[in-house]
Each structure stands twice: as C-alpha cells, then as structure tokens.
Amino acid sequence: MTPSANPPSDAVQVLGACPHDCPDTCALLTTVEGGVARRVQGNPAHRHTDGALCTKVSRYPERTYHPERLLTPLRRGGPKGSGQFEPVSWDEALDDIAARLRAIAARDPQAILPYSYAGTMGLVQGDGMAARFFHRLGASLLDRTICASAGGEALVQTLGGKVGMKVEHFAESKLILVWGSNSIGSNLHFWRLAQKAKRDGARLVCIDPRRTETADKCHEHIALRPGTDAALALALMHELITHDWLDHDYLERHTLGWDALRERALQWPPERAAEICGVPVAQIRQLAHDYGTTKPAAIRLNYGMQRVRGGGNAVRAIACLPALVGAWRHRAGGLLLSASGYFPAQRAALQRPDLLAGRTPRTINMSTIGDALLSEASTGFGPKIEAVVVYNSNPVAVAPESAKVVQGFAREDLFTVVLEHFQTDTADYADYLLPATTQLEHWDIHASYGHTDVLLNRPAIAPVGQAKANSAVFRALAERMGFDEPCFADSDEAMCRQAFGDAVDFDTLLSQGFATLPVPDAPFADGGFPTPSGRCEFFSARLVAQGLDGLPDHLPNHEAAGSDPRHPLAMISPPARHFLNSTFVNVQSLRSVEGEPLLELHPDDAAPRGIDSGQMVRVFNARGEYRCKADVSTRARPGVVNGLGIWWRKLGPDGTNVNQLTSQRLTDLGRAPVFYDCLVEVERA
Ligand code: SF4
Numbered sequence: 001m002t003p004s005a006n007p008p009s010d011a012v013q014v015l016g017a018c019p020h021d022c023p024d025t026c027a028l029l030t031t032v033e034g035g036v037a038r039r040v041q042g043n044p045a046h047r048h049t050d051g052a053l054c055t056k057v058s059r060y061p062e063r064t065y066h067p068e069r070l071l072t073p074l075r076r077g078g079p080k081g082s083g084q085f086e087p088v089s090w091d092e093a094l095d096d097i098a099a100r101l102r103a104i105a106a107r108d109p110q111a112i113l114p115y116s117y118a119g120t121m122g123l124v125q126g127d128g129m130a131a132r133f134f135h136r137l138g139a140s141l142l143d144r145t146i147c148a149s150a151g152g153e154a155l156v157q158t159l160g161g162k163v164g165m166k167v168e169h170f171a172e173s174k175l176i177l178v179w180g181s182n183s184i185g186s187n188l189h190f191w192r193l194a195q196k197a198k199r200d201g202a203r204l205v206c207i208d209p210r211r212t213e214t215a216d217k218c219h220e221h222i223a224l225r226p227g228t229d230a231a232l233a234l235a236l237m238h239e240l241i242t243h244d245w246l247d248h249d250y251l252e253r254h255t256l257g258w259d260a261l262r263e264r265a266l267q268w269p270p271e272r273a274a275e276i277c278g279v280p281v282a283q284i285r286q287l288a289h290d291y292g293t294t295k296p297a298a299i300r301l302n303y304g305m306q307r308v309r310g311g312g313n314a315v316r317a318i319a320c321l322p323a324l325v326g327a328w329r330h331r332a333g334g335l336l337l338s339a340s341g342y343f344p345a346q347r348a349a350l351q352r353p354d355l356l357a358g359r360t361p362r363t364i365n366m367s368t369i370g371d372a373l374l375s376e377a378s379t380g381f382g383p384k385i386e387a388v389v390v391y392n393s394n395p396v397a398v399a400p401e402s403a404k405v406v407q408g409f410a411r412e413d414l415f416t417v418v419l420e421h422f423q424t425d426t427a428d429y430a431d432y433l434l435p436a437t438t439q440l441e442h443w444d445i446h447a448s449y450g451h452t453d454v455l456l457n458r459p460a461i462a463p464v465g466q467a468k469a470n471s472a473v474f475r476a477l478a479e480r481m482g483f484d485e486p487c488f489a490d491s492d493e494a495m496c497r498q499a500f501g502d503a504v505d506f507d508t509l510l511s512q513g514f515a516t517l518p519v520p521d522a523p524f525a526d527g528g529f530p531t532p533s534g535r536c537e538f539f540s541a542r543l544v545a546q547g548l549d550g551l552p553d554h555l556p557n558h559e560a561a562g563s564d565p566r567h568p569l570a571m572i573s574p575p576a577r578h579f580l581n582s583t584f585v586n587v588q589s590l591r592s593v594e595g596e597p598l599l600e601l602h603p604d605d606a607a608p609r610g611i612d613s614g615q616m617v618r619v620f621n622a623r624g625e626y627r628c629k630a631d632v633s634t635r636a637r638p639g640v641v642n643g644l645g646i647w648w649r650k651l652g653p654d655g656t657n658v659n660q661l662t663s664q665r666l667t668d669l670g671r672a673p674v675f676y677d678c679l680v681e682v683e684r685a
Helices: 059-065 090-107 129-137 151-158 167-172 188-199 213-217 231-240 248-255 258-265 271-278 281-293 311-325 349-351 366-373 402-409 470-480 492-503 506-512 541-545 589-596 603-609
Strands: 012-017 027-033 037-041 074-076 085-087 112-116 139-145 175-179 204-208 220-222 299-303 334-336 363-365 387-391 416-422 432-435 444-446 453-457 515-518 567-572 598-601 614-620 624-632 640-643 679-684
Touching: 012 444, 012 453, 037 059, 074 090, 074 366, 090 112, 090 387, 090 416, 090 432, 090 470, 112 129, 112 139, 112 366, 129 175, 129 349, 129 470, 139 366, 151 220, 151 311, 167 188, 167 299, 175 188, 175 281, 188 204, 204 213, 204 281, 231 258, 231 271, 231 281, 231 311, 248 311, 271 281, 281 311, 299 311, 311 334, 349 492, 363 366, 366 402, 444 492, 453 506, 492 506, 506 515, 603 679
Parallel strands: 112 387, 139 363, 175 204, 175 299, 204 220, 299 334, 387 416, 416 432, 567 640, 598 624
Antiparallel strands: 012 027, 027 037, 074 085, 074 432, 444 453, 453 515, 567 679, 598 640, 614 624, 614 679
C-alpha cells in the first residue's frame, strides 16, 4: 500500500499514545519519513513506558499499512453477513446513513443503538463526538459492561472509586500477589516492576486457574478453580484473624464494618475454602502467613477473575485484604486493579449528556446484545432495535453467546453501520462499512487504568486512503441531520483540550506527550478513602439499599464445577498472548506466532477422552459447539480447560470461536458478562 501523504524529506518523531485496552497506556514515538510511519517505539522519556512496547504494538506500522486495511467507504453488495461490498463515495454513504437514521428517529430514536467499547481508549475517538451525536439524536444508551464493570463497581463500593496503589511502587514491595493477571502478556510494564522487586528479594505469588507464562516466573502458583477467588480471600482473612496478623489500629481508624466482616470471615476456615477452590489447605495457610507477616505486601489484581457470577463480591473480598494488615500505610503496599478513578476527565463537557434535553432513553446492556437484537418491541423492552452503529468494537467476535449475536446481526430488517480498520466478523454484517483512521492518523487524549499519567496523541501521518477519524464521521452525520449546536463544530484538538479542562496542563502534553497527575504516593496511609464514610467499606450500606449483601461473600458460579454431569469441565477464555481481545488477530506476523485456535486441557482430562495434543476437538455445551486444536498441557489445571482467544470467527477452523459457548448471564455487581463461568464437554472431533 502506498501511504497517502507526500513526502517532506526529513524524518521526524511524533509523540503519541497507545490506544489499546491495556493498563500500560504506553507513550509512543513514531518516526515518520516522507509522510510514511517507519517505526513505532516506546518513548524513553515516559517512565512507565521506559522506551519499551509490547510485541503487538511495536508492529503498529504493519497494522497501519496492512494490505487488508479498509481504504474506502463500502456499501453492502450481497446477502447480509456475506461480507460482499461495493465501494461508494463518502458523500453517498453519509447522505444515505443520515437519511436512514432520520427516518428511524422520526418514529422513535431509541430504535437506534450505538455499540462501542475500547477499540480505542481515547476520549475523543472513543465516546467524544459520537456521544454528542447519539445524545442529540436521543438514541438508546449503551451500558458499557463487557470488560470491567463488576470489578469497577466492587472498587467503588469498597474503596470509593477505581483507585489504588501507584504502579511504580510495586518495585519496592516485598510480597506481590499477581491475582488473575497474566502480566507478561497483558501488563508488561507492571511485570518489569515486579521483576525488579523480585531481584530485590520480593516473593511473587500468582493466583490464576491457568499456569500462565507469568505463573512460570513467580515463586509460587495457586491454581484455584475459576470463580472461587472470594472463598480464597475469605480464608486468608480467617487466618489473619486467628493468628492475629492484623493491624488493629488501621482497622479501628480507617475501616467500616470490621466486626461484621470478622464474623463472616470466621466462617471460612482454610479447609472449607480448599474444598471449593480445589487447592491444598497448606497452600492457603502459607499464603495467609506470607501476606500477614511480610511488609509491604501488594496485590496486582486484574479483570479476568471477575468474569464469573460472583466477580463483584470476589473483588470486594480481595480489596478488603490490604486494610486488614494495614498494607496501605506503605506506598509499596495495598492493591491495584484500576487507577482510572484518579483522572479528572470532564466527561460531561466531552460527551454532552445535556443534549438529551430532558429525554431519558432506555439503556441496553452491551453484554446481552444477542438477546437485545432478537427482542421484539414490548412495553418492558421498548422499540425493537432497527439500527446499530458499531465503532471501536467487534461484538460478533467478542460478545457472549455468539450464535444469538450472529442471528441478531443477520436480521434483514436491521440497518448496521460499522466504523473499522479491517473487515472484522462484525464488519461482514454491515450495510455500510466506513474506513476509520488508526492512532497514527488522528488526535486523541488518554487516561490510563494502570498508571496515573495523561497522554496526548498527535497525528503522525495523514489518514491512509480515504479513512476518516470517528469524530469526523459523527461530525459529518450531525451536519446532515441538521444538528447545529456549536459543539458539533469542535475540532479534535479542541476536544483534547476539553477532556481535562484546566486540571491538566495542555502545554505540557503538547511538549512532552504526557503529564503526571498529583496523586499521593501512599494515598490511603491515613485513610481518606473516597467512600461516603471516608473509610474502607467492608460493609456497604449502599449495597444493602439495593437489596444486596452488605458484606463480601463467595457466590458459586452460575455454572459451578460438578453441577452438570453432561458438561463436567469449566472453561475460561483468556487472551492469547499476541492478541488483545480480537485486535491484532489479522496481523499475520502475530497470528503466525499463535498458530491456530487452541484448547489447553490437562493430561488427566485428555487421557480418558483419548485426546492427544494436535488433534482437533469438539468443545460443546447446550449453547453451541466450537472446534479447535487440543494442547494437552499442565497449563490447564484438572477440570478446567483454557480456550485461548479471541480469534476472529472467520479465521477459526469452523467459522466460530470460544464465545459460541459462553453465556449471556450476568455478574452479581456491575451487570457484566460471565465469560469464565462456563461449563463444557470436550471430545475428539
Ligand atoms: S504494553 Fe499495552 S499500552 Fe503498551 S504498547 Fe502494548 S498494548 Fe499498548
């Protein structure tokens, strides 16, 4: 492909930010020669990036100039879902899309649904101009739950927000629990800090059903069953209490509900938890001893473990632990799941909910998009969904219970617009497929959920082909719809300035590409949690007011191990190391490393089924079936299979992926999906 800009002669380096759904939010340096992006590197001046990118993003030019990149607007030219398209001009596409949306909105704008997630984490190309457009239209609201809302809600209820340790201080910890995180694959820059701590004598314990690459490098691996993390956390509390490894002063001054939590935890002796978690009693006792007696002790929690029925309660239970031992007193102690609550993003200025002008559209949960697209109009549901506009997301591949998602997107009476870089599984179902710019081609601004720096992304090259930024597409649609509020004329750079207002110095962002928020080193050393009580809330009156348990507890999976003899194996579907959700699956060099879709299963589960490594297997449950290759390996624990994802359906051997098997049931808190709460059976194909 020939990049579209004409060459100025000298090479320049342009400051940017990685847009992907990853806690590291790296600062990028793109070398541009003659209008062509030659190289993307980590910015060495940014301490969190430290000059290093993961393998995925260091190949960003390959993705940007990929031969299959969408370069022109396309209109469906074959049956729905066939992936057959014909080129069309931008004017023709936008005129027709605006006319179709206007006609639907005239009946009921709630019949139009935006569908987006973290294809870019940028605040402008994410839900900036798009949110303004859909608010002005009065479209259905989207409950963006697909990844993190169970854990996020749990943090809000316990710590008061998505707040925690500053990641840089993990380097000084003496005990690090890497809980539900394959950090080497999905939090590389944290892992570098953990490695430093290890060199300085820290003990690293990995808690994960899968023996990940990260588990290999820790001193110990606790391979618990999926969905049993709260039981483990409660048993740890039991041991901390019975051995008096408690910080009584911290409990007294900075927590709420200690007596009640103490009573709950005393119901969880290690023997009870060991039975549920499927791990030895001695391992739980040893972990509790280490956690209770090593200072400072830190927990790096990640979102995988909250993708089960009791995911919110599990995060609540784990988030209570640092307060029991007073770990928050030290900057290298405490817990980090997300730091995004520290960012003073001015979302109302960016997204302009005031454009709803008093209307209160219904909210559709993105995690149950399959059911939503198949719902008829009713009093409870509201109007049938007549149009979906998908941007920054690939729901046909990533949403649970794919058979229903596919059936929904295949509806002949559904008008679907997709903004994308590539012809993904979802793009195949589009009526209009619009070419989007990549991060190298547009302005954006980024918060992070893994550190506390704001990053600015400047365009390094001109848009490739006829690609347009998401903001430009929604601006153009707004104009055609006759939306004349001045905010629709804001430029992308102006929106970057609005994103944090005066809270972040924009000149600093322009000159160095990042700006550090003034977060204290040990934010809760003297309490001061952003909860209503100002304390770490073991007991949450807000949850009780919702009719929920005020204390964290272990909630068994919807599909608990042993509950269905026809489907005796639990399946989790963590990302393959070289993919990021469904992004990068089409980058040949990365797909070549991954090879093909794999199901890891333990030799004890493979042998009675006559399955050897390399054989095709059929993985199935009542929702569907999926074929892939078996990898008989102790990376899987007995009774649990690991379906590595998330492959594009059309690149898998039978045109499906693991989400053919996952369910649309939801978590206890946050209305989130339960991807890792899924029973299956496996047989030779
Ligand atoms: S480590 Fe994460 S933030 Fe950094 S380049 Fe890779 S995907 Fe982007």
